[in-house]
Amino acid sequence: MSIYIPTRGDAFRLLKKYTTKEGLIKHALSVEAVMGHFAQRFNEDEEKWRVIGLVHDLDYEMFPEEHCHKCVELFKEHNWPEEYIRAVISHGFGICTDVKPETNLEKTLYAVDELTGLVASSALVRPSKSILDIKAKSVKKKFKDKRFAAGVDRQVITQGAEFLNMELSELITQVILGMRPAAKTIGLKGNL
Numbered sequence: 001m002s003i004y005i006p007t008r009g010d011a012f013r014l015l016k017k018y019t020t021k022e023g024l025i026k027h028a029l030s031v032e033a034v035m036g037h038f039a040q041r042f043n044e045d046e047e048k049w050r051v052i053g054l055v056h057d058l059d060y061e062m063f064p065e066e067h068c069h070k071c072v073e074l075f076k077e078h079n080w081p082e083e084y085i086r087a088v089i090s091h092g093f094g095i096c097t098d099v100k101p102e103t104n105l106e107k108t109l110y111a112v113d114e115l116t117g118l119v120a121s122s123a124l125v126r127p128s129k130s131i132l133d134i135k136a137k138s139v140k141k142k143f144k145d146k147r148f149a150a151g152v153d154r155q156v157i158t159q160g161a162e163f164l165n166m167e168l169s170e171l172i173t174q175v176i177l178g179m180r181p182a183a184k185t186i187g188l189k190g191n192l
Helices: 008-018 022-041 045-057 070-077 082-090 105-124 136-144 154-163 168-182
Strands: none
Touching: 008 022, 008 045, 008 154, 022 070, 022 105, 022 168, 045 105, 070 082, 082 105, 105 136, 105 154, 105 168, 136 168, 154 168
């Protein structure tokens, strides 16, 4: 019996089935872009990484109290591989699951999820409102200001950088670079 390997199209249709809020869709597209960027860096399967990035918050809008738990049922209904399901669940490590990120894919998803939100928020307060001219230095400054984007869990970002053995500045730089090709799609092209 062959194993079903979800495509990007499959992932996007599933995302749209359970996610209607524009902000959550833009977040999913941001994480997808960054996961693709890191897959290239690590010489991994870019399609798989992008697909997982796209659906990582599949249950968040409709089942917020069951985040990273309800998605297991949703993925299984659609015959998704266990490896994909585990990767998605692991991004909630220490927050809503005890599934620790083990693989490069899982560690990357864990590290970039919250950070894409901080980077996007940092870009939106710039005069250009763009991801295309932001530098890690300005995001790091916002990272230190706990009142800015207060919902972003800085501890998760720090732990994610440690999981990847990356300096925080380098992780921020790579997330920015990963988001840039998707600038228009995620609403961060700004007025440049």
